[in-house]
Amino acid sequence: MNKMILPGATLGMLGGGQLGRMFTIAARTMGYRVTVLDPDTLSPAGQFADTHLCADYRDPQALAQMAQTCAAITTEFENVPADTLRHLAEHCPVKPSAEAVEIAQNRVAEKTWLQQHGFATAPFAVIATEADLAAAAETVGFPAILKVSRFGYDGKGQVRVADLAHAQLAFADMGGEICVLEKMLTLECELSVVLGRNEAGEVALYPVAENIHDAGILDISIVPARVDYDLATQAREAALAIAHQLEYCGVMAVEFFIVDGGRLMVNEIAPRPHNSGHYTLDACLSSQFEMQVRTLCNLPLGATEQHTPAVMVNLLGDIWGNSQPNWAALLQYPQAKLHLYGKQSARPGRKMGHYTCLNESLETALALARQIRAAL
Numbered sequence: 392m393n394k395m396i397l398p399g400a401t402l403g404m405l406g407g408g409q410l411g412r413m414f415t416i417a418a419r420t421m422g423y424r425v426t427v428l429d430p431d432t433l434s435p436a437g438q439f440a441d442t443h444l445c446a447d448y449r450d451p452q453a454l455a456q457m458a459q460t461c462a463a464i465t466t467e468f469e470n471v472p473a474d475t476l477r478h479l480a481e482h483c484p485v486k487p488s489a490e491a492v493e494i495a496q497n498r499v500a501e502k503t504w505l506q507q508h509g510f511a512t513a514p515f516a517v518i519a520t521e522a523d524l525a526a527a528a529e530t531v532g533f534p535a536i537l538k539v540s541r542f543g544y545d546g547k548g549q550v551r552v553a554d555l556a557h558a559q560l561a562f563a564d565m566g567g568e569i570c571v572l573e574k575m576l577t578l579e580c581e582l583s584v585v586l587g588r589n590e591a592g593e594v595a596l597y598p599v600a601e602n603i604h605d606a607g608i609l610d611i612s613i614v615p616a617r618v619d620y621d622l623a624t625q626a627r628e629a630a631l632a633i634a635h636q637l638e639y640c641g642v643m644a645v646e647f648f649i650v651d652g653g654r655l656m657v658n659e660i661a662p663r664p665h666n667s668g669h670y671t672l673d674a675c676l677s678s679q680f681e682m683q684v685r686t687l688c689n690l691p692l693g694a695t696e697q698h699t700p701a702v703m704v705n706l707l708g709d710i711w712g713n714s715q716p717n718w719a720a721l722l723q724y725p726q727a728k729l730h731l732y733g734k735q736s737a738r739p740g741r742k743m744g745h746y747t748c749l750n751e752s753l754e755t756a757l758a759l760a761r762q763i764r765a766a767l
Protein backbone atom coordinates (compact mmCIF):
# COMPACT_ATOMS: atom_id res chain seq x y z
CA MET A 392 0.00 0.00 0.00
CA ASN A 393 1.30 3.44 -0.87
CA LYS A 394 2.03 5.98 1.81
CA MET A 395 -0.90 7.69 3.49
CA ILE A 396 -1.50 11.27 2.44
CA LEU A 397 -2.29 13.05 5.68
CA PRO A 398 -4.25 16.20 6.62
CA GLY A 399 -2.44 19.39 5.62
CA ALA A 400 -1.84 18.06 2.12
CA THR A 401 -3.67 19.57 -0.86
CA LEU A 402 -6.14 17.41 -2.77
CA GLY A 403 -7.28 18.20 -6.30
CA MET A 404 -10.89 17.95 -7.46
CA LEU A 405 -11.75 18.02 -11.16
CA GLY A 406 -15.27 19.37 -11.38
CA GLY A 407 -17.10 21.86 -9.22
CA GLY A 408 -20.66 20.53 -8.98
CA GLN A 409 -22.49 19.31 -5.89
CA LEU A 410 -20.51 16.08 -5.72
CA GLY A 411 -17.28 18.07 -5.73
CA ARG A 412 -18.75 20.38 -3.09
CA MET A 413 -19.61 17.54 -0.72
CA PHE A 414 -16.15 16.00 -1.28
CA THR A 415 -14.57 19.38 -0.56
CA ILE A 416 -16.54 19.76 2.67
CA ALA A 417 -15.53 16.26 3.79
CA ALA A 418 -11.87 16.81 2.92
CA ARG A 419 -11.66 20.23 4.57
CA THR A 420 -13.42 18.91 7.66
CA MET A 421 -10.63 16.35 7.90
CA GLY A 422 -7.97 19.06 7.56
CA TYR A 423 -6.97 18.74 3.93
CA ARG A 424 -6.65 21.67 1.59
CA VAL A 425 -8.65 21.41 -1.63
CA THR A 426 -8.08 22.85 -5.09
CA VAL A 427 -11.10 22.70 -7.39
CA LEU A 428 -10.81 23.01 -11.17
CA ASP A 429 -14.07 24.10 -12.79
CA PRO A 430 -14.79 26.64 -15.54
CA ASP A 431 -17.85 28.04 -13.71
CA THR A 432 -17.07 31.11 -11.58
CA LEU A 433 -20.01 30.25 -9.29
CA SER A 434 -19.37 26.52 -9.00
CA PRO A 435 -20.88 24.84 -5.91
CA ALA A 436 -17.52 23.26 -4.96
CA GLY A 437 -15.47 26.37 -5.67
CA GLN A 438 -17.34 28.15 -2.85
CA PHE A 439 -15.79 25.76 -0.31
CA ALA A 440 -12.39 25.20 -1.88
CA ASP A 441 -9.13 26.73 -0.65
CA THR A 442 -8.35 27.43 -4.28
CA HIS A 443 -10.73 27.55 -7.21
CA LEU A 444 -9.00 27.37 -10.56
CA CYS A 445 -11.60 28.80 -12.86
CA ALA A 446 -10.49 27.31 -16.15
CA ASP A 447 -11.25 24.70 -18.75
CA TYR A 448 -10.45 21.04 -17.96
CA ARG A 449 -7.73 21.10 -20.61
CA ASP A 450 -6.19 24.46 -19.66
CA PRO A 451 -2.40 23.83 -19.59
CA GLN A 452 -1.66 26.47 -16.96
CA ALA A 453 -4.37 25.25 -14.58
CA LEU A 454 -3.31 21.64 -15.02
CA ALA A 455 0.32 22.58 -14.37
CA GLN A 456 -0.70 24.32 -11.16
CA MET A 457 -2.66 21.26 -10.04
CA ALA A 458 0.22 18.95 -10.89
CA GLN A 459 2.60 21.10 -8.85
CA THR A 460 0.46 21.64 -5.79
CA CYS A 461 -1.75 18.56 -5.33
CA ALA A 462 -0.71 15.44 -3.46
CA ALA A 463 -3.48 13.47 -5.22
CA ILE A 464 -6.33 14.26 -7.58
CA THR A 465 -9.86 12.92 -8.03
CA THR A 466 -12.95 13.82 -10.01
CA GLU A 467 -16.64 14.27 -9.48
CA PHE A 468 -17.97 13.74 -12.97
CA GLU A 469 -17.30 11.32 -15.76
CA ASN A 470 -17.08 13.89 -18.51
CA VAL A 471 -13.67 15.20 -17.49
CA PRO A 472 -11.45 14.50 -20.51
CA ALA A 473 -9.64 11.20 -19.94
CA ASP A 474 -6.49 12.81 -21.37
CA THR A 475 -6.54 15.32 -18.51
CA LEU A 476 -6.55 12.45 -16.00
CA ARG A 477 -3.78 10.67 -17.90
CA HIS A 478 -1.66 13.81 -18.04
CA LEU A 479 -2.08 14.57 -14.33
CA ALA A 480 -1.29 10.95 -13.43
CA GLU A 481 2.26 11.53 -14.69
CA HIS A 482 2.71 13.92 -11.75
CA CYS A 483 0.66 12.56 -8.84
CA PRO A 484 -1.81 9.78 -7.99
CA VAL A 485 -5.12 10.22 -9.85
CA LYS A 486 -8.11 8.16 -8.73
CA PRO A 487 -10.13 6.87 -10.48
CA SER A 488 -7.82 6.12 -13.40
CA ALA A 489 -8.27 7.59 -16.87
CA GLU A 490 -8.97 4.07 -18.13
CA ALA A 491 -11.89 3.48 -15.75
CA VAL A 492 -13.37 6.92 -16.43
CA GLU A 493 -12.97 6.40 -20.18
CA ILE A 494 -15.18 3.31 -20.02
CA ALA A 495 -17.85 4.95 -17.87
CA GLN A 496 -17.99 8.17 -19.91
CA ASN A 497 -18.99 6.49 -23.13
CA ARG A 498 -22.15 4.38 -23.23
CA VAL A 499 -20.87 2.27 -26.11
CA ALA A 500 -17.59 1.47 -24.35
CA GLU A 501 -19.41 0.92 -21.05
CA LYS A 502 -22.09 -1.47 -22.34
CA THR A 503 -19.58 -3.32 -24.49
CA TRP A 504 -17.23 -3.73 -21.52
CA LEU A 505 -20.09 -4.94 -19.33
CA GLN A 506 -21.24 -7.55 -21.84
CA GLN A 507 -17.68 -8.72 -22.49
CA HIS A 508 -17.21 -9.23 -18.77
CA GLY A 509 -20.39 -11.22 -18.37
CA PHE A 510 -22.75 -8.58 -16.95
CA ALA A 511 -26.25 -8.43 -18.43
CA THR A 512 -27.38 -5.07 -19.85
CA ALA A 513 -30.52 -3.97 -21.65
CA PRO A 514 -30.40 -5.04 -25.32
CA PHE A 515 -28.84 -2.22 -27.33
CA ALA A 516 -27.32 -1.31 -30.69
CA VAL A 517 -24.71 1.29 -31.58
CA ILE A 518 -26.14 3.99 -33.85
CA ALA A 519 -23.63 5.90 -35.95
CA THR A 520 -25.77 6.34 -39.08
CA GLU A 521 -29.43 6.25 -40.09
CA ALA A 522 -28.85 2.84 -41.64
CA ASP A 523 -27.82 1.53 -38.20
CA LEU A 524 -31.22 2.64 -36.92
CA ALA A 525 -33.10 0.61 -39.49
CA ALA A 526 -31.06 -2.47 -38.56
CA ALA A 527 -31.56 -1.80 -34.83
CA ALA A 528 -35.31 -1.63 -35.37
CA GLU A 529 -35.07 -5.38 -36.07
CA THR A 530 -32.60 -6.39 -33.34
CA VAL A 531 -33.62 -4.05 -30.49
CA GLY A 532 -37.22 -3.23 -31.41
CA PHE A 533 -39.59 -0.52 -30.11
CA PRO A 534 -40.42 1.15 -27.84
CA ALA A 535 -36.82 2.08 -27.15
CA ILE A 536 -34.67 4.88 -25.79
CA LEU A 537 -32.16 6.68 -27.95
CA LYS A 538 -29.26 7.79 -25.75
CA VAL A 539 -26.34 9.91 -26.84
CA SER A 540 -23.20 7.92 -26.14
CA ARG A 541 -21.26 10.74 -24.45
CA PHE A 542 -22.04 13.70 -22.18
CA GLY A 543 -25.52 12.58 -21.12
CA TYR A 544 -26.60 12.98 -17.49
CA ASP A 545 -29.80 13.21 -15.47
CA GLY A 546 -31.80 11.95 -18.42
CA LYS A 547 -30.43 14.65 -20.75
CA GLY A 548 -29.48 13.44 -24.21
CA GLN A 549 -32.14 10.73 -24.10
CA VAL A 550 -35.33 10.42 -26.07
CA ARG A 551 -38.00 7.75 -25.70
CA VAL A 552 -38.96 6.62 -29.17
CA ALA A 553 -42.05 4.66 -30.21
CA ASP A 554 -41.09 3.65 -33.74
CA LEU A 555 -38.47 3.95 -36.46
CA ALA A 556 -39.73 7.28 -37.82
CA HIS A 557 -39.64 8.79 -34.33
CA ALA A 558 -36.15 7.37 -33.75
CA GLN A 559 -34.93 8.88 -37.03
CA LEU A 560 -36.15 12.33 -36.03
CA ALA A 561 -34.57 12.00 -32.60
CA PHE A 562 -31.26 10.82 -34.08
CA ALA A 563 -31.20 13.77 -36.49
CA ASP A 564 -31.62 16.06 -33.45
CA MET A 565 -28.54 14.57 -31.77
CA GLY A 566 -26.36 16.48 -34.24
CA GLY A 567 -24.37 13.54 -35.58
CA GLU A 568 -23.28 12.22 -32.17
CA ILE A 569 -22.93 8.45 -31.87
CA CYS A 570 -25.87 7.04 -29.91
CA VAL A 571 -27.15 3.78 -28.55
CA LEU A 572 -30.66 2.54 -29.12
CA GLU A 573 -31.67 0.69 -25.99
CA LYS A 574 -34.72 -1.48 -25.55
CA MET A 575 -37.31 0.08 -23.27
CA LEU A 576 -37.64 -2.35 -20.38
CA THR A 577 -40.52 -2.76 -17.98
CA LEU A 578 -38.74 -2.09 -14.71
CA GLU A 579 -39.83 -3.70 -11.47
CA CYS A 580 -37.49 -1.41 -9.64
CA GLU A 581 -34.09 0.25 -9.81
CA LEU A 582 -31.25 -0.37 -7.39
CA SER A 583 -27.78 1.02 -6.94
CA VAL A 584 -24.69 0.10 -4.99
CA VAL A 585 -22.01 2.59 -3.97
CA LEU A 586 -18.61 1.28 -2.92
CA GLY A 587 -15.05 2.30 -2.16
CA ARG A 588 -12.09 0.28 -3.39
CA ASN A 589 -8.44 0.92 -2.54
CA GLU A 590 -5.15 0.09 -4.25
CA ALA A 591 -4.82 -3.14 -2.28
CA GLY A 592 -8.12 -4.30 -3.79
CA GLU A 593 -10.04 -4.03 -0.50
CA VAL A 594 -13.67 -3.02 -0.97
CA ALA A 595 -16.27 -1.51 1.34
CA LEU A 596 -19.84 -1.68 0.04
CA TYR A 597 -22.70 0.53 1.18
CA PRO A 598 -26.20 -0.91 1.59
CA VAL A 599 -28.26 -1.29 -1.57
CA ALA A 600 -30.40 1.74 -2.45
CA GLU A 601 -33.83 1.53 -4.10
CA ASN A 602 -34.20 4.39 -6.56
CA ILE A 603 -37.35 5.97 -7.92
CA HIS A 604 -36.91 8.13 -11.01
CA ASP A 605 -39.14 10.78 -12.48
CA ALA A 606 -38.69 11.70 -16.15
CA GLY A 607 -35.25 10.06 -16.21
CA ILE A 608 -34.02 11.98 -13.15
CA LEU A 609 -33.48 10.41 -9.74
CA ASP A 610 -36.30 11.50 -7.46
CA ILE A 611 -36.13 9.41 -4.28
CA SER A 612 -33.66 6.89 -2.83
CA ILE A 613 -34.90 4.49 -0.16
CA VAL A 614 -32.21 2.72 1.88
CA PRO A 615 -32.07 -0.14 2.64
CA ALA A 616 -33.86 -1.16 -0.55
CA ARG A 617 -37.16 -2.95 0.00
CA VAL A 618 -36.10 -6.04 -1.95
CA ASP A 619 -35.38 -9.57 -0.79
CA TYR A 620 -32.01 -10.52 0.59
CA ASP A 621 -31.00 -12.63 -2.42
CA LEU A 622 -31.60 -9.83 -4.88
CA ALA A 623 -29.73 -7.30 -2.73
CA THR A 624 -26.85 -9.78 -2.43
CA GLN A 625 -26.75 -10.28 -6.20
CA ALA A 626 -26.54 -6.51 -6.71
CA ARG A 627 -23.73 -6.16 -4.18
CA GLU A 628 -21.82 -9.07 -5.70
CA ALA A 629 -22.17 -7.69 -9.23
CA ALA A 630 -20.95 -4.24 -8.10
CA LEU A 631 -18.03 -5.84 -6.30
CA ALA A 632 -17.10 -7.91 -9.36
CA ILE A 633 -17.27 -4.85 -11.62
CA ALA A 634 -15.01 -2.87 -9.28
CA HIS A 635 -12.46 -5.70 -9.16
CA GLN A 636 -12.49 -6.29 -12.90
CA LEU A 637 -12.00 -2.58 -13.57
CA GLU A 638 -9.22 -2.59 -10.91
CA TYR A 639 -11.09 0.46 -9.76
CA CYS A 640 -9.60 2.81 -7.22
CA GLY A 641 -11.83 5.33 -5.46
CA VAL A 642 -15.60 5.57 -4.99
CA MET A 643 -17.94 4.25 -7.66
CA ALA A 644 -21.58 3.34 -8.08
CA VAL A 645 -23.37 0.77 -10.18
CA GLU A 646 -26.98 1.37 -11.26
CA PHE A 647 -29.17 -1.69 -11.82
CA PHE A 648 -32.51 -2.38 -13.47
CA ILE A 649 -34.65 -5.19 -12.05
CA VAL A 650 -36.83 -6.91 -14.65
CA ASP A 651 -38.88 -10.09 -15.05
CA GLY A 652 -39.43 -11.15 -11.45
CA GLY A 653 -36.00 -10.32 -10.09
CA ARG A 654 -33.53 -10.46 -12.98
CA LEU A 655 -30.67 -7.99 -12.58
CA MET A 656 -29.30 -5.86 -15.42
CA VAL A 657 -26.57 -3.25 -15.16
CA ASN A 658 -27.74 0.16 -16.33
CA GLU A 659 -24.56 2.14 -15.87
CA ILE A 660 -21.40 2.72 -13.88
CA ALA A 661 -20.65 6.06 -12.24
CA PRO A 662 -16.91 6.55 -11.58
CA ARG A 663 -17.56 8.82 -8.59
CA PRO A 664 -19.88 9.22 -5.62
CA HIS A 665 -23.51 8.94 -6.64
CA ASN A 666 -26.74 10.83 -6.02
CA SER A 667 -28.26 7.64 -4.55
CA GLY A 668 -25.42 7.66 -1.97
CA HIS A 669 -26.18 11.10 -0.53
CA TYR A 670 -28.04 9.48 2.36
CA THR A 671 -24.64 8.22 3.60
CA LEU A 672 -23.91 11.78 4.78
CA ASP A 673 -26.56 11.43 7.47
CA ALA A 674 -27.14 7.69 7.86
CA CYS A 675 -23.74 5.97 7.68
CA LEU A 676 -20.63 6.04 9.82
CA SER A 677 -18.50 7.23 6.89
CA SER A 678 -20.16 9.13 4.06
CA GLN A 679 -19.39 8.34 0.43
CA PHE A 680 -17.42 11.61 0.31
CA GLU A 681 -15.28 10.71 3.32
CA MET A 682 -14.77 7.37 1.54
CA GLN A 683 -13.56 9.27 -1.51
CA VAL A 684 -11.04 11.16 0.64
CA ARG A 685 -9.96 7.92 2.30
CA THR A 686 -9.43 5.98 -0.93
CA LEU A 687 -7.67 8.96 -2.52
CA CYS A 688 -5.29 9.35 0.42
CA ASN A 689 -4.59 5.63 1.07
CA LEU A 690 -6.26 5.83 4.48
CA PRO A 691 -8.07 2.74 5.77
CA LEU A 692 -11.46 2.37 4.06
CA GLY A 693 -14.45 4.06 5.67
CA ALA A 694 -17.14 2.23 7.63
CA THR A 695 -20.22 1.70 5.48
CA GLU A 696 -22.64 0.54 8.19
CA GLN A 697 -25.96 2.36 8.09
CA HIS A 698 -27.09 3.45 11.55
CA THR A 699 -30.60 4.61 10.60
CA PRO A 700 -32.98 3.79 7.73
CA ALA A 701 -33.10 6.73 5.31
CA VAL A 702 -35.11 8.26 2.49
CA MET A 703 -33.41 10.87 0.32
CA VAL A 704 -35.40 13.25 -1.86
CA ASN A 705 -33.86 15.39 -4.59
CA LEU A 706 -34.78 19.07 -4.76
CA LEU A 707 -35.00 20.12 -8.39
CA GLY A 708 -35.19 23.71 -9.62
CA ASP A 709 -38.83 23.15 -10.59
CA ILE A 710 -40.06 23.79 -7.03
CA TRP A 711 -38.42 27.22 -6.78
CA GLY A 712 -40.79 29.18 -9.00
CA ASN A 713 -40.48 32.87 -8.19
CA SER A 714 -39.60 32.33 -4.55
CA GLN A 715 -37.70 29.96 -2.28
CA PRO A 716 -39.44 26.73 -1.29
CA ASN A 717 -41.04 26.68 2.16
CA TRP A 718 -37.92 25.64 4.09
CA ALA A 719 -39.60 26.12 7.45
CA ALA A 720 -41.93 23.22 6.60
CA LEU A 721 -38.84 21.02 6.34
CA LEU A 722 -36.66 22.47 9.06
CA GLN A 723 -39.31 21.97 11.74
CA TYR A 724 -38.34 18.26 11.66
CA PRO A 725 -34.92 17.42 13.11
CA GLN A 726 -35.24 14.01 11.43
CA ALA A 727 -35.09 15.78 8.06
CA LYS A 728 -31.61 16.91 7.00
CA LEU A 729 -31.42 19.66 4.39
CA HIS A 730 -28.50 19.95 1.95
CA LEU A 731 -28.47 22.84 -0.54
CA TYR A 732 -25.78 23.12 -3.17
CA GLY A 733 -25.36 26.89 -3.43
CA LYS A 734 -26.46 27.10 -7.06
CA GLN A 735 -27.46 30.59 -8.12
CA SER A 736 -30.21 29.96 -10.64
CA ALA A 737 -32.96 27.38 -10.23
CA ARG A 738 -33.80 25.90 -13.61
CA PRO A 739 -36.34 23.10 -14.15
CA GLY A 740 -34.63 19.71 -13.80
CA ARG A 741 -31.53 21.21 -12.14
CA LYS A 742 -30.46 19.47 -8.94
CA MET A 743 -30.44 22.29 -6.36
CA GLY A 744 -30.20 20.18 -3.22
CA HIS A 745 -31.64 17.20 -1.40
CA TYR A 746 -33.00 16.24 1.98
CA THR A 747 -32.78 12.99 3.86
CA CYS A 748 -35.39 11.75 6.32
CA LEU A 749 -34.17 9.40 9.01
CA ASN A 750 -36.20 7.08 11.19
CA GLU A 751 -35.87 3.68 12.86
CA SER A 752 -38.83 2.75 10.67
CA LEU A 753 -38.23 3.10 6.95
CA GLU A 754 -41.97 3.49 6.37
CA THR A 755 -42.12 6.41 8.80
CA ALA A 756 -39.11 8.04 7.11
CA LEU A 757 -40.83 7.64 3.73
CA ALA A 758 -44.09 9.10 5.02
CA LEU A 759 -42.25 12.12 6.44
CA ALA A 760 -40.33 12.56 3.18
CA ARG A 761 -43.59 12.64 1.24
CA GLN A 762 -45.29 14.95 3.72
CA ILE A 763 -42.41 17.43 3.51
CA ARG A 764 -42.36 17.29 -0.25
CA ALA A 765 -46.06 18.18 -0.38
CA ALA A 766 -45.46 21.12 1.98
CA LEU A 767 -42.42 22.59 0.21
Ligand code: ATP
Pocket residue numbers: 513536538543544545546547549573574575576577578581604606607608609646658659
Ligand atom coordinates in the same frame (compact mmCIF):
# COMPACT_ATOMS: atom_id res chain seq x y z
P1 ATP B 1 -28.16 9.67 -14.47
O1 ATP B 1 -27.05 10.62 -14.73
O2 ATP B 1 -29.23 10.26 -13.60
O3 ATP B 1 -27.77 8.32 -14.03
P2 ATP B 1 -28.45 9.22 -17.28
O4 ATP B 1 -28.75 10.43 -18.08
O5 ATP B 1 -27.09 8.66 -17.32
O6 ATP B 1 -28.94 9.49 -15.83
P3 ATP B 1 -29.73 6.62 -17.50
O7 ATP B 1 -29.22 6.16 -16.20
O8 ATP B 1 -29.33 5.90 -18.71
O9 ATP B 1 -29.47 8.18 -17.76
O10 ATP B 1 -31.34 6.67 -17.48
C1 ATP B 1 -32.03 7.47 -16.54
C2 ATP B 1 -33.28 6.73 -16.11
O11 ATP B 1 -34.16 6.52 -17.24
C3 ATP B 1 -33.04 5.34 -15.56
O12 ATP B 1 -32.63 5.37 -14.22
C4 ATP B 1 -34.41 4.71 -15.78
O13 ATP B 1 -35.34 5.15 -14.82
C5 ATP B 1 -34.82 5.26 -17.12
N1 ATP B 1 -34.32 4.34 -18.17
C6 ATP B 1 -33.14 4.42 -18.81
N2 ATP B 1 -32.98 3.42 -19.68
C7 ATP B 1 -34.09 2.66 -19.61
C8 ATP B 1 -34.54 1.45 -20.28
N3 ATP B 1 -33.77 0.84 -21.20
N4 ATP B 1 -35.75 0.95 -19.95
C9 ATP B 1 -36.52 1.58 -19.03
N5 ATP B 1 -36.17 2.70 -18.36
C10 ATP B 1 -34.97 3.25 -18.65
Ligand code: MG
Pocket residue numbers: 646658659
Ligand atom coordinates in the same frame (compact mmCIF):
# COMPACT_ATOMS: atom_id res chain seq x y z
MG1 MG C 1 -28.29 6.66 -14.69
